[in-house]
Amino acid sequence: MAQLQVQLKLLLNLLDITASDLSIADVLKTVPEIPEVAIVYGYADTDEKSVNAFCVAGVKGIIFAGTDNGSVAKSCLASLDNTIKSGIVVVRSSRIPSGIVSKDKKYEDEHGFIAAKSLNPQKAKILLQLTLTKYSQKNTDPIQKLFYKY
Numbered sequence: 001m002a003q004l005q006v007q008l009k010l011l012l013n014l015l016d017i018t019a020s021d022l023s024i025a026d027v028l029k030t031v032p033e034i035p036e037v038a039i040v041y042g043y044a045d046t047d048e049k050s051v052n053a054f055c056v057a058g059v060k061g062i063i064f065a066g067t068d069n070g071s072v073a074k075s076c077l078a079s080l081d082n083t084i085k086s087g088i089v090v091v092r093s094s095r096i097p098s099g100i101v102s103k104d105k106k107y108e109d110e111h112g113f114i115a116a117k118s119l120n121p122q123k124a125k126i127l128l129q130l131t132l133t134k135y136s137q138k139n140t141d142p143i144q145k146l147f148y149k150y
Contacts, residue, residue: 046075080113089143091147093121101115102115
């Protein structure tokens with residue numbers, strides 16, 4: 001338990017999250033472990049195999065690290081749609097070194113993705129892990145608000 005508390009403090013400090021947003025005490029009272037979140041890197045003709053494998057493995061969230069504005073290859077979109085429908089949170093992030101992933105009607109409104117805003121895939125993973133300790137996978141609105149904030 002002490003090691004988990006140290007890890008949470010470090011993660012919260014890295015993201016500059018205040019206790020009023022996600023308190024360590026609240027997390028430790030309700031969740032014995034950090035939810036597993038995977039990063040899937042996008043490329044031309046990304047197939048659904050890695051997404052499906054992570055779903056079968058029981059992850060609670062997937063960070064899709066696309067190009068440009070977190071673009072998702074058409075060959076992978078159906079698999080990510082099914083992932084969202086199954087209750088797994090999918091966050092669009094970008095693997096390029098600068099820029100933000102802004103809200104996109106196609107991805108967020110039509111498919112249910114969350115936009116990572118300015119967080120790279122690694123930081124988006126940490127934030128999603130922390131938010132899933134407090135918020136339900138069924139209601140992603142508060143999760144999206146935290147991604148807009150950080």
